[in-house]
Amino acid sequence: MKEDFVKGKWVIIMFDHTLLTRGESGQSERKILSDLQLMFMEMKKYGRNTIIQLSQMNRDIEDTARISNPSLHFPMRKDIFGGDSIFQSSDYVIILHRPEILGIKAYGVQAWPVENYVYLHVLKNREGDLKVLQFWNNLKYNSIEDVAPKITTSNK
Numbered sequence: 001m002k003e004d005f006v007k008g009k010w011v012i013i014m015f016d017h018t019l020l021t022r023g024e025s026g027q028s029e030r031k032i033l034s035d036l037q038l039m040f041m042e043m044k045k046y047g048r049n050t051i052i053q054l055s056q057m058n059r060d061i062e063d064t065a066r067i068s069n070p071s072l073h074f075p076m077r078k079d080i081f082g083g084d085s086i087f088q089s090s091d092y093v094i095i096l097h098r099p100e101i102l103g104i105k106a107y108g109v110q111a112w113p114v115e116n117y118v119y120l121h122v123l124k125n126r127e128g129d130l131k132v133l134q135f136w137n138n139l140k141y142n143s144i145e146d147v148a149p150k151i152t153t154s155n156k
Contacts, residue, residue, distance in 0.1 A: 037089035
């Protein structure tokens with residue numbers, strides 16, 4: 001494909017949704033995800049490309065013990081379904097989180113606001129700092145808007 005259609009250009013590959021990947025009969029979902037990550041790591045070696053994968057978080061983020069403990073509110077690597085292989089093979093791992101959906105009244109140990117807020121957690125960044133970015137969820141127009149003064153940096 002790259003030789004026939006996009007020779008000399010940067011290719012962006014969007015893969016939605018990692019859990020919809022089919023493997024061989026009898027393969028576990030985790031094995032399928034691991035094989036997918038190996039294939040994407042090989043693809044990065046050939047030419048100029050960016051691979052964007054969409055996945056989902058597992059249900060651990062919904063655990064009542066996490067919801068009631070502000071130090072456990074933020075998403076972690078283990079919250080990504082198949083997180084080990086996805087995390088290791090990715091250059092960047094970004095999670096969008098709306099804590100108000102879980103019934104959280106104040107987010108994290110800093111007690112950030114939750115009503116109509118979306119938080120973007122950069123859990124992995126090969127070329128920069130880890131961050132938590134805060135956005136206003138403007139539901140009236142179905143958009144999220146940057147809340148620049150509230151940008152925070154995390155070293156976790």
